[in-house]
Amino acid sequence: xxxxxxxxxxxxxxxxxxxxxxxxxxxxxxxxxxxxxxxxxxxxxxxxxxxxxxxxxxxxxxxxxxxxxxxxxxxxxxxxxxxxxxxxxxxxxxxxxxxxxxxxxxxxxxxxxxxxxxxxxxxxxxxxxxxxxxxxxxxxxxxxxxxxxxxxxxxxxxxxxxxxxxxxxxxxxxxxxxxxxxxxxxxxxxxxxxxxxxxxxxxxxxxxxxxxxxxxxxxxxxxxxxxxxxxxxxxxxxxxxxxxxxxxxxxxxxxxxxxxxx
Amino acid sequence: xxxxxxxxxxxxxxxxxxxxxxxxxxxxxxxxxxxxxxxxxxxxxxxxxxxxxxxxxxxxxxxxxxxxxxxxxxxxxxxxxxxxxxxxxxxxxxxxxxxxxxxxxxxxxxxxxxxxxxxxxxxxxxxxxxxxxxxxxxxxxxxxxxxxxxxxxxxxxxxxxxxxxxxxxxxxxxxxxxxxxxxxxxxxxxxxxxxxxxxxxxxxxxxxxxxxxxxxxxxxxxxxxxxxxxxxxxxxxxxxxxxxxxxxxxxxxxxxxxxxxxxxxxxxxxxxxxxxxxxxxxxxxxxxxxxxxxxxxxxxxxxxxxxxxxxxxxxxxxxxxxxxxxxxxxxx
Numbered sequence: 001x002x003x004x005x006x007x008x009x010x011x012x013x014x015x016x017x018x019x020x021x022x023x024x025x026x027x028x029x030x031x032x033x034x035x036x037x038x039x040x041x042x043x044x045x046x047x048x049x050x051x052x053x054x055x056x057x058x059x060x061x062x063x064x065x066x067x068x069x070x071x072x073x074x075x076x077x078x079x080x081x082x083x084x085x086x087x088x089x090x091x092x093x094x095x096x097x098x099x100x101x102x103x104x105x106x107x108x109x110x111x112x113x114x115x116x117x118x119x120x121x122x123x124x125x126x127x128x129x130x131x132x133x134x135x136x137x138x139x140x141x142x143x144x145x146x147x148x149x150x151x152x153x154x155x156x157x158x159x160x161x162x163x164x165x166x167x168x169x170x171x172x173x174x175x176x177x178x179x180x181x182x183x184x185x186x187x188x189x190x191x192x193x194x195x196x197x198x199x200x201x202x203x204x205x206x207x208x209x210x211x212x213x214x215x216x217x218x219x220x221x222x223x224x225x226x227x228x229x230x231x232x233x234x235x236x237x238x239x240x241x242x243x244x245x246x247x248x249x250x251x252x253x254x255x256x257x258x259x260x261x262x
Numbered sequence: 263x264x265x266x267x268x269x270x271x272x273x274x275x276x277x278x279x280x281x282x283x284x285x286x287x288x289x290x291x292x293x294x295x296x297x298x299x300x301x302x303x304x305x306x307x308x309x310x311x312x313x314x315x316x317x318x319x320x321x322x323x324x325x326x327x328x329x330x331x332x333x334x335x336x337x338x339x340x341x342x343x344x345x346x347x348x349x350x351x352x353x354x355x356x357x358x359x360x361x362x363x364x365x366x367x368x369x370x371x372x373x374x375x376x377x378x379x380x381x382x383x384x385x386x387x388x389x390x391x392x393x394x395x396x397x398x399x400x401x402x403x404x405x406x407x408x409x410x411x412x413x414x415x416x417x418x419x420x421x422x423x424x425x426x427x428x429x430x431x432x433x434x435x436x437x438x439x440x441x442x443x444x445x446x447x448x449x450x451x452x453x454x455x456x457x458x459x460x461x462x463x464x465x466x467x468x469x470x471x472x473x474x475x476x477x478x479x480x481x482x483x484x485x486x487x488x489x490x491x492x493x494x495x496x497x498x499x500x501x502x503x504x505x506x507x508x509x510x511x512x513x514x515x516x517x518x519x520x521x522x523x524x525x526x527x528x529x530x531x532x533x534x535x536x537x538x539x540x541x542x543x544x545x546x547x548x549x550x551x552x553x554x555x556x557x558x559x560x561x562x563x564x565x566x567x568x569x570x571x572x573x574x575x576x577x578x579x580x581x582x583x584x585x586x587x588x589x590x591x592x593x594x
Contacts, residue, residue, distance in 0.1 A: 050487050074493025081487040087345060088483045088539035098481060102493040106477030152492065 001026060002077075002156060002188075007046055007056035009212075016042045017053065018212040024156070024190060029182055031199035032192045034209035035233050040192045041160055043209065047190065048079035048158045074102035078154040080145055082161050086133065092144045093129040096120055099151030116151050123147035123177070139170030146177070150185075157181070159191045163198065171195075175202035197247050200224050208232040224248060265543050268535045272550035279558035284317050286565060319455050321557055326458070326465050327514035328524070328552035332532075333472060333545055334510045335525025340479045340541070341503050345533070346587050347412050348525035353420030354394065354511040355520035360423040360430075361389045362445045367430045371441040379457045382445075387512035394508040395501065449519040450560055450572050461513045468506055475499065476541035483539055521556075521573050523580020528552035530587060 002024040009017040016039045024030060024047075032040045045051040047058060049065055057064045065073055078099075096119055100112040108116075120126040123143045133141055142162060149157055159178075163171040179202055181187045193199045199206055199220075206223040208216040209232075216228050223229075224246035229237040238249045288295055288310075295310060297303050335348035349355075365385065369375050375385050401415055427446070431439055448454045478499050482489045490496050532547035559572035 045487075048491065050490050069493075070490070070495045071493040074491065077491075079487065079491045081485075086484065087343060089537070090539055094539075095484075098484060098488075098492060101477075101481050106480070 001059075001061055002047065003059045004043075004047065005056055005059065007043075007053045007058070009042055009046060009051065009053045016212050017046065020056075020212070020214055022207070022214060024188060025205050026188050027182055027186050028188065028204040029178055029202060030188075030190045030205045030207060031203035032190060032207050032209065033194075033196055033199055033232065038209040039212040040209050042212075044079070044158050044160050044190065044192055048077055049073060050079065050081075071102055071105075074152070074154075076154050077156045077158070078149045078152045079158040080149055080160065080162065082164050089132050089134065091130055091132055092125055092136070092147075093120070095133060095144055096125075096129075096147045096151050099148040099153075102152060115153055119147040119150040122150055138165045139167070139173070142166060142170070142174060143177075146174075150181070155186075155188055157187050157189045159189065161192050161194065163193065163195065171198065178202065196224075196229070196250075200246055200248070221246065265536060265538070268547060269543075269550070272547060272554070275554050275558075276550050279554050279561065280321060283321055283557050283561035283564075284314055286561060287313070290565060319458060320453055322462070323453050323455050323458050323517045324450070324556045324560065325553050326461055327518045327521075328528075328556045329469065329549045330465055330510040330514045331521065331525045332528040332548035332552040333469065334507045334514075335529045336532075336541065336544055336548055337472070337479065337503050338507055338525075339529060340483050341500055342412065343483075343485070344412065345530065346526070346584065346591065347416065348523075348529070349507050349511050350520060350522045350525060351584075352412060352416035353423060354390070354507070355515040355522075356420035356423040356427075357393055358386065358390060358512055358515040359446050359520070360427040361386050361393075363427040363430045363442060366438055366442045366445075367434055371438045376441075376445075380460055383457055383460060383512065383516060386516070387509050390508040390512045391505050394504050398500070398504055445516070447519075448516065450521070450556070451568065453518050454516060457513075457516055461517055464509070464513060468509060472506060473542065473545070475502065476545070479503075479541045480539070518556075519573070522577055523584065524552055524555060524576050526584055526587075527555060527576065527580045530583070 004020055004022040007017050007020040007022075008015065016037075020039075020043065022043075032043060034040050042051065046053045049058070049070075057066060059065070060068065060073070060076060093116070096116050097108060097112075099119065100108060100115060104112045117126075120129055123146055125140065125143050125147055128136065128140060128144070133144060136144065146162075162174060162178075166174060175198060178189055178191070182189060182204075191199075191203070193203075200223075203220065206217065206220060207214055208223065208228065215232060216223065224239055226237050226239050229235075229239075229248060233250075235250055240247050240249060293306075295306055297306060331350070335350075338349050338352075339345055339347065362382075365373075365376055365382070371377070375381055397419075431442065434442070445454070478489075478494050481492050481494050482496065482499065484492075486496055528548040528551040529544065531551045532544050536543055536547055538544060555576060556572065559575055563570065563572050563575070
């Protein structure tokens with residue numbers, strides 16, 4: 001179980017996280033939503049120890065992660081930031097093998113190779129294993145990275161905007177895989193997302209942030225509410241039902257449609 | 263398999279360079295090296311021995327420096343996430359010269375800190391470590407990905423340290439200045455082999471320690487957040503790496519003086535040849551390339567009667583290569 005207690009973080013004078021308390025729901029996909037600058041990525045960074053908070057602590061099964069070795073945390077928590085440009089040329093297989101580093105410290109054993117193989121198969125990148133990462137499409141590359149995270153074999157997986165630069169097809173595919181990972185492999189996944197409809201369709205739980213604080217959290221049904229979303233984004237939402245699911249529309253609603261656009 | 267082939271060819275070239283450097287002069291010397299007169303023959307044998315042993319020590323100093331320069335360049339490029347800059351290009355060797363000048367200026371040339379090569383080395387590299395760590399904390403940490411910015415920092419830094427050194431030298435007592443030149447005017451043609459006794463063991467120790475860090479540096483080349491996610495204590499590894507770089511740069515600059523582009527050539531040539539990102543093979547190949555450049559280059563230059571220096575030669579090749587690399591980087 002991961003808990004955050006009284007986390008505050010600031011960049012210079014600006015507070016990005018303000019006394020945040022949070023318990024991550026186990027074996028669920030949690031979506032972090034909020035406007036730009038609300039503190040989502042910072043929250044994820046603090047959760048995964050990329051950032052050391054100014055005050056407060058993160059507890060992993062009751063133990064503060066400050067007291068744990070980085071190597072041991074890496075066996076239980078994995079994070080993937082928005083895939084940034086690499087300046088090394090590396091094959092998919094090598095990348096996925098890095099996922100075993102916390103376990104093998106660079107010396108791959110048979111059990112490690114098995115995990116790598118499993119991860120390659122699971123993410124459907126086995127046939128790409130000898131290709132270089134810069135030769136792949138955005139969707140394939142993202143799958144390769146997730147395969148590395150899978151090879152790391154952690155219970156907790158944090159993803160910072162994994163759908164960035166993916167088209168609809170790949171985005172749906174990615175979210176479906178994440179759902180499968182929760183169901184089959186019992187992972188706990190936290191995702192920073194921009195598209196609320198994607199969050200509503202695939203997540204189990206939504207946390208809404210604004211000005212460095214968690215202002216609402218709850219099930220999809222509860223969160224997909226006009227009053228809540230209006231408040232979170234300071235924007236005018238319209239909630240509709242499609243095929244029994246709640247969907248929100250946030251552009252060109254009746255009263256704001258401008259004649260000139262037609 | 264491909265790696266083995268590259269290593270083999272490079273090793274053959276290294277051996278050839280060494281033989282060339284040590285013995286080629288015998289073929290071109292105007293003197294009769296094996297006179298029939300037994301008395302003269304014995305004298306000649308002593309002369310040959312002393313020349314070869316002097317050359318061997320110089321060669322050892324070059325090899326040690328070549329390994330240090332190429333490995334620091336390799337590690338520096340991983341730590342700063344770029345493939346072009348090296349510690350010398352960012353002004354590390356200029357800092358070393360100004361540290362030496364400052365030591366003479368503030369402690370006089372008769373102080374033990376200056377006279378004893380070992381204590382001098384310890385104090386100077388201590389300062390280098392301090393300066394490079396604070397440099398990193400203040401500037402490099404937040405600007406790792408901006409190559410042009412780093413280049414600018416390097417330019418300012420090396421100009422500043424050189425100016426500072428020459429300013430101190432100008433207001434210094436002339437006799438002090440004279441004795442200072444022993445340390446600051448070191449170059450490949452005017453090597454300071456007196457510290458080889460400390461340089462060699464220090465090099466062996468740090469290279470062994472470094473090789474053990476390579477697996478972490480491999481992970482670190484995936485970027486900071488991914489490395490932390492995979493359990494590498496990034497900040498700690500970074501600081502250790504910087505200390506290593508400062509130490510290695512002190513040794514090589516103290517022995518053979520500044521050689522700006524050697525690291526750049528060696529590491530990038532190794533990358534081109536191996537097409538690998540792993541540090542261990544890159545380290546081996548780049549060290550071999552650096553040794554070839556230094557030893558063979560110096561050997562050839564000595565044979566041409568010192569028409570130019572190998573430093574000039576390397577700067578010419580390296581400078582052109584660097585412009586090419588920057589242009590290539592800009593295109594991608």
